[in-house]
Amino acid sequence: MALPGCDRRRVSGCDMGHGTMMGGEAWPASFVSNGERIYFTGTSNSGNGITSSGGGMHQRMMGGGCASCHGADRRGGRLMPQFWKKAPPLTREALIDAHEEGGGHDDHGSYNPDTLKRAVFEGIDPSGASLDELMPRWSMSDSDWQDLLEYLRI
Numbered sequence: 001m002a003l004p005g006c007d008r009r010r011v012s013g014c015d016m017g018h019g020t021m022m023g024g025e026a027w028p029a030s031f032v033s034n035g036e037r038i039y040f041t042g043t044s045n046s047g048n049g050i051t052s053s054g055g056g057m058h059q060r061m062m063g064g065g066c067a068s069c070h071g072a073d074r075r076g077g078r079l080m081p082q083f084w085k086k087a088p089p090l091t092r093e094a095l096i097d098a099h100e101e102g103g104g105h106d107d108h109g110s111y112n113p114d115t116l117k118r119a120v121f122e123g124i125d126p127s128g129a130s131l132d133e134l135m136p137r138w139s140m141s142d143s144d145w146q147d148l149l150e151y152l153r154i
């Protein structure tokens with residue numbers, strides 16, 4: 001069902017009802033890469049299935065990709081209906097640069113491609129600790145993961 005003000009020709013994610021729920025954040029008019037598409041919609045150009053488990057009420061209400069929790073600008077976001085819980089930023093700076101020595105973020109080391117994959121697929125951070133179950137555990141093909149990884153690293 002299309003939402004009011006949601007032009008389905010421009011934003012495929014609108015079909016899933018994100019448009020007005022994103023707090024007015026701008027979504028790209030079209031996706032420049034498969035990785036970006038996966039980040040926003042949780043679907044792939046390849047047509048291969050992408051599935052997730054967990055994610056709590058927010059994921060059940062919103063569905064979609066990473067953007068519904070981590071934000072269109074990857075700076076993190078509040079979760080529905082538990083607005084007091086926040087998904088962390090997924091910018092390159094937050095995942096990699098801020099963790100480098102002197103970056104001031106010392107709860108765990110910086111991510112590399114292997115630990116990032118483990119976090120997304122298994123919900124385990126670089127220190128070996130489990131992420132909250134509000135972070136869904138994802139499953140996708142290897143080539144889709146490579147595309148998403150590339151998107152997260154820029």
Ligand code: HEC
Pocket residue numbers: 039055056058059064065066067068069070079086087088090095116119120125130131132133134135136138
């Ligand atoms: C339903 C909301 C939700 C969705 C959708 C979601 N996440 Fe998360 N994510 C979270 C929350 C909440 C955390 C924080 C968990 C914690 O602190 O234990 C998190 C944490 C993470 C982390 C760890 C960040 C850090 O600083 O250690 C990564 C990496 C991550 N998410 C990637 C993704 C990717 C990639 C996607 C899409 C494929 C995605 N997430 C989709 C809610 C979500």
